[in-house]
Amino acid sequence: xxxxxxxxxxxxxxxxxxxxxxxxxxxxxxxxxxxxxxxxxxxxxxxxxxxxxxxxxxxxxxxxxxxxxxxxxxxxxxxxxxxxxxxxxxxxxxxxxxxxxxxxxxxxxxxxxxxxxxxxxxxxxxx
Amino acid sequence: xxxxxxxxxxxxxxxxxxxxxxxxxxxxxxxxxxxxxxxxxxxxxxxxxxxxxxxxxxxxxxxxxxxxxxxxxxxxxxxxxxxxxxxxxxxxxxxxxxxxxxxxxxxxxxxxxxxxxxxxxxxxxxx
Amino acid sequence: xxxxxxxxxxxxxxxxxxxxxxxxxxxxxxxxxxxxxxxxxxxxxxxxxxxxxxxxxxxxxxxxxxxxxxxxxxxxxxxxxxxxxxxxxxxxxxxxxxxxxxxxxxxxxxxxxxxxxxxxxxxxxxx
Amino acid sequence: xxxxxxxxxxxxxxxxxxxxxxxxxxxxxxxxxxxxxxxxxxxxxxxxxxxxxxxxxxxxxxxxxxxxxxxxxxxxxxxxxxxxxxxxxxxxxxxxxxxxxxxxxxxxxxxxxxxxxxxxxxxxxxx
DNA sequence: GTGGTCTAGACCACA
DNA sequence: GTGGTCTAGACCACA
Numbered sequence: 001x002x003x004x005x006x007x008x009x010x011x012x013x014x015x016x017x018x019x020x021x022x023x024x025x026x027x028x029x030x031x032x033x034x035x036x037x038x039x040x041x042x043x044x045x046x047x048x049x050x051x052x053x054x055x056x057x058x059x060x061x062x063x064x065x066x067x068x069x070x071x072x073x074x075x076x077x078x079x080x081x082x083x084x085x086x087x088x089x090x091x092x093x094x095x096x097x098x099x100x101x102x103x104x105x106x107x108x109x110x111x112x113x114x115x116x117x118x119x120x121x122x123x124x125x126x127x
Numbered sequence: 128x129x130x131x132x133x134x135x136x137x138x139x140x141x142x143x144x145x146x147x148x149x150x151x152x153x154x155x156x157x158x159x160x161x162x163x164x165x166x167x168x169x170x171x172x173x174x175x176x177x178x179x180x181x182x183x184x185x186x187x188x189x190x191x192x193x194x195x196x197x198x199x200x201x202x203x204x205x206x207x208x209x210x211x212x213x214x215x216x217x218x219x220x221x222x223x224x225x226x227x228x229x230x231x232x233x234x235x236x237x238x239x240x241x242x243x244x245x246x247x248x249x250x251x252x253x254x
Numbered sequence: 255x256x257x258x259x260x261x262x263x264x265x266x267x268x269x270x271x272x273x274x275x276x277x278x279x280x281x282x283x284x285x286x287x288x289x290x291x292x293x294x295x296x297x298x299x300x301x302x303x304x305x306x307x308x309x310x311x312x313x314x315x316x317x318x319x320x321x322x323x324x325x326x327x328x329x330x331x332x333x334x335x336x337x338x339x340x341x342x343x344x345x346x347x348x349x350x351x352x353x354x355x356x357x358x359x360x361x362x363x364x365x366x367x368x369x370x371x372x373x374x375x376x377x378x379x380x381x
Numbered sequence: 382x383x384x385x386x387x388x389x390x391x392x393x394x395x396x397x398x399x400x401x402x403x404x405x406x407x408x409x410x411x412x413x414x415x416x417x418x419x420x421x422x423x424x425x426x427x428x429x430x431x432x433x434x435x436x437x438x439x440x441x442x443x444x445x446x447x448x449x450x451x452x453x454x455x456x457x458x459x460x461x462x463x464x465x466x467x468x469x470x471x472x473x474x475x476x477x478x479x480x481x482x483x484x485x486x487x488x489x490x491x492x493x494x495x496x497x498x499x500x501x502x503x504x505x506x507x508x
Numbered sequence: 509g510t511g512g513t514c515t516a517g518a519c520c521a522c523a
Numbered sequence: 524g525t526g527g528t529c530t531a532g533a534c535c536a537c538a
Contacts, residue, residue: 008448012522027234049523088233089243095226096247106215107154110252116216117244120223125237139528166511176530189443194262198510198538202262266537281488303538342487343497349480350501360469361408364506370470371498374477379491393513420526430515435526452523452525
């Protein structure tokens with residue numbers, strides 16, 4: 001499993017790891033029951049302090065994404081009503097909402113924002 | 128002029144102030160040539176250390192939003208291509224792009240995202 | 255007499271005025287015996303605090319460029335051995351020296367700097 | 382690493398430090414990837430407040446000279462077009478240009494200035 | 509009156 | 524260990 005971290009980005013390494021793992025779980029690239037790499041193996045590979053990876057895993061455990069299996073490692077949690085697409089949707093909807101709020105604070109109208117979104121989507125979709 | 132700060136939010140106060148001022152300048156609520164409140168007046172009002180506000184102003188100066196007028200205070204900069212709507216647009220477009228990228232990392236398709244955006248916009252527009 | 259000041263440049267206004275007047279005296283544009291405009295007339299014209307201009311004049315007086323004539327104003331001083339070209343030269347030589355020092359701190363050699371100077375001079379001379 | 386500061390020079394300490402570090406980076410004495418001394422170690426050595434050094438580092442970071450590596454310190458940035466000699470040259474050329482401009486405001490001709498430069502260079506080169 | 513600089517010292521996140 | 528943020532309070536230059 002590959003991870004990309006940028007120690008100088010300002011974003012804490014443990015958060016960078018968190019986000020990459022969360023995305024893989026939410027998108028189904030990591031599926032329930034699967035084991036994630038050990039803290040040590042990742043720490044060695046990325047040349048990072050093991051405590052940092054440990055912090056990432058603890059956070060993922062706390063939020064229900066991972067389950068600690070004693071003596072074996074961390075496993076992707078089997079979540080009840082595990083509607084992946086629903087999780088995803090909530091995450092994206094929240095971001096759209098905050099984008100709307102911000103655009104309004106900047107004095108942009110809803111129709112203007114809508115037009116902008118459609119423009120950018122069209123451009124990206126064409127890639 | 129009113130500001131809202133939340134000392135317990137984790138976001139540094141000087142950054143909170145920065146964002147509020149940047150938004151007001153970009154949205155034209157503060158227009159070129161206008162003087163912003165003095166460091167001391169804001170510090171007193173918000174019960175915050177003057178150096179904290181000073182840091183905000185230095186940042187805004189460094190980025191070209193404010194101009195220091197010695198002995199008189201800080202003034203909103205007259206920017207050459209002061210096409211406010213253009214600044215705003217760039218800021219929002221960048222955020223839409225990163226939202227698209229993220230949704231794709233989560234395994235969502237462009238049409239799905241588009242539908243979601245339209246739904247949320249419709250809901251917000253109706254408020 | 256015209257002056258150009260930029261209140262937002264960071265350079266104190268009294269220094270900006272000082273430099274402009276010093277240059278005019280050193281270059282002979284203002285000659286000995288001539289009266290400079292009154293503090294008030296400049297202050298009004300430039301929309302500047304009279305104390306600021308006063309500070310400029312005091313500095314020029316202190317350094318022997320101006321002489322206070324009671325009831326009449328400030329006069330360009332008649333300086334003994336008033337070799338304008340010599341003053342000028344000292345001023346420029348000092349700056350060339352500090353340029354050499356700086357270029358060496360940056361790891362540039364004397365021949366490199368010499369070449370650079372000749373290049374820039376050739377370019378400017380052709381204008 | 383040694384630094385020289387003069388608290389009584391009028392130039393803010395954080396600026397004095399900035400200039401010394403900028404020069405060492407531009408001259409290649411500090412090379413990309415290298416870690417600069419910690420805020421605290423410099424502060425202790427120079428008997429100066431850590432915040433003062435921190436301000437220097439923030440400025441160097443903002444301008445792209447240093448990169449903050451969380452929990453580890455500040456590292457000299459790897460810059461894309463890291464043509465050190467080019468950076469240096471621009472800095473010096475800008476100063477030569479402004480020297481030419483100034484000499485002309487003082488009524489000196491280009492040939493006179495050229496002669497003066499050659500004289501001073503010859504004297505310095507002989508040291 | 510304005511903002512800038514600095515100290516001494518505290519507490520925090522991150523590794 | 525690293526740097527970041529903030530306070531309380533002093534002193535300074537400038538207008």
